[in-house]
Amino acid sequence: MPAAAITFSNIPHPAPTPADAREASLVDPGFGNVFSDHMVMIDYTEGKGWHDATVGPRQPIPMDPATSVLHYAQEIFEGMKAYRQADGGIALFRPEANARRFNASADRMAMPQIPEELFIEAVKHQVEADKDWFPAVEGGSLYLRPFMFASEAFLGVRPAKQYKFIVIASPVGNYFKSGAPAVSIWISDYSRAAPGGTGAAKTGGNYAASLVPTGEAFAKGHDQVLFLDAVERKWVEELGGMNLFFSFEDGSIITPPLKGTILPGITRDSLIQLAREDGLNIREEMYSIDQWRDDAGSGKLVECFACGTAAVVTPVGHVEGPDGGFDIGSGGPGQLTAKLREKLVGIQRGTVADTHGWVTKLD
Ligand code: PLP
Numbered sequence: 001m002p003a004a005a006i007t008f009s010n011i012p013h014p015a016p017t018p019a020d021a022r023e024a025s026l027v028d029p030g031f032g033n034v035f036s037d038h039m040v041m042i043d044y045t046e047g048k049g050w051h052d053a054t055v056g057p058r059q060p061i062p063m064d065p066a067t068s069v070l071h072y073a074q075e076i077f078e079g080m081k082a083y084r085q086a087d088g089g090i091a092l093f094r095p096e097a098n099a100r101r102f103n104a105s106a107d108r109m110a111m112p113q114i115p116e117e118l119f120i121e122a123v124k125h126q127v128e129a130d131k132d133w134f135p136a137v138e139g140g141s142l143y144l145r146p147f148m149f150a151s152e153a154f155l156g157v158r159p160a161k162q163y164k165f166i167v168i169a170s171p172v173g174n175y176f177k178s179g180a181p182a183v184s185i186w187i188s189d190y191s192r193a194a195p196g197g198t199g200a201a202k203t204g205g206n207y208a209a210s211l212v213p214t215g216e217a218f219a220k221g222h223d224q225v226l227f228l229d230a231v232e233r234k235w236v237e238e239l240g241g242m243n244l245f246f247s248f249e250d251g252s253i254i255t256p257p258l259k260g261t262i263l264p265g266i267t268r269d270s271l272i273q274l275a276r277e278d279g280l281n282i283r284e285e286m287y288s289i290d291q292w293r294d295d296a297g298s299g300k301l302v303e304c305f306a307c308g309t310a311a312v313v314t315p316v317g318h319v320e321g322p323d324g325g326f327d328i329g330s331g332g333p334g335q336l337t338a339k340l341r342e343k344l345v346g347i348q349r350g351t352v353a354d355t356h357g358w359v360t361k362l363d
């Protein structure tokens with residue numbers, strides 16, 4: 001169904017958060033703790049398509065106990081941010097890429113496609129409804145969480161015939177609490193994704209599977225978990241919620257290739273493009289954990305960083321596994337990490353020219 005055929009109804013909020021309480025919650029929001037007043041919701045019914053789009057108060061969703069997402073986890077989501085720009089305006093960063101990845105995830109999870117324009121329109125409505133919820137903190141933004149789940153009450157194992165697409169918003173500051181100049185990561189014995197599995201889809205189950213390994217990482221004092229490939233247990237794939245880049249003393253940079261087991265990060269793709277434009281030799285190439293340890297020890301590896309919507313660009317300073325650990329570079333952001341981060345954030349915040357058409361300004 002063309003998105004233009006769908007109009008959004010506005011349901012007025014009966015009791016929006018009072019301004020003083022809202023402002024207090026925006027002082028130090030952390031990540032994922034504070035929620036705005038509104039949500040967008042659109043229903044899908046097989047044979048009818050997308051219908052009943054609303055922008056209304058954020059509220060609980062009543063569910064039958066047989067709702068199939070609760071049993072078979074047919075669920076996908078996106079993570080994106082709306083940025084307050086230097087000129088006071090609001091902008092989205094590559095929302096079309098989120099819409100495309102959402103539909104790729106939907107394909108893998110046997111869920112219906114949502115027209116890209118409808119996805120983007122829904123996100124814009126959400127931001128418009130909650131534009132008072134931008135935290136003023138350094139690096140702050142309005143994190144947007146579009147998601148879709150199987151809402152049919154049915155216990156047979158087959159794709160559901162009804163879905164809900166919802167967008168919620170959370171004002172956020174930095175993802176990592178520690179404020180340390182570089183994060184420390186733990187090499188997990190668990191696998192995140194196998195060939196032929198769901199690793200490239202942004203589906204809740206991948207994150208459920210990462211909780212025990214992430215818990216181990218936290219218990220050992222690290223900030224994130226590192227997953228190796230599930231077959232040979234030697235190739236570096238990604239972190240629990242971020243992609244990885246490695247930069248070497250000869251000026252080359254590598255990042256693990258997209259082979260279906262890692263999430264195709266939009267930050268990853270943007271940084272590859274920005275690095276290439278700067279004439280840097282950046283390759284998508286497999287990198288083993290042993291090579292990583294050797295290169296860090298010999299000084300051949302000068303920088304390593306993690307990237308994602310939530311984490312932006314964050315240096316990795318220490319890696320630890322059951323066989324011991326190693327440090328990378330100076331333990332803080334290296335030159336390349338700082339330069340790429342500055343460029344990316346500058347485009348998102350409107351202080352660096354957007355030569356790619358990545359920024360969608362909202363008025
Ligand atoms: N890898 C995983 C597992 C993620 O959850 C994320 C975050 O969305 C990323 C990588 C980075 O993706 P993006 O840059 O699109 O946020």
Ligand code: COI
Nearest residue numbers: 079080241308309310311
């Ligand atoms: C993001 O970076 O948007 C993510 O989704 C990572 C994590 C918070 C799940």
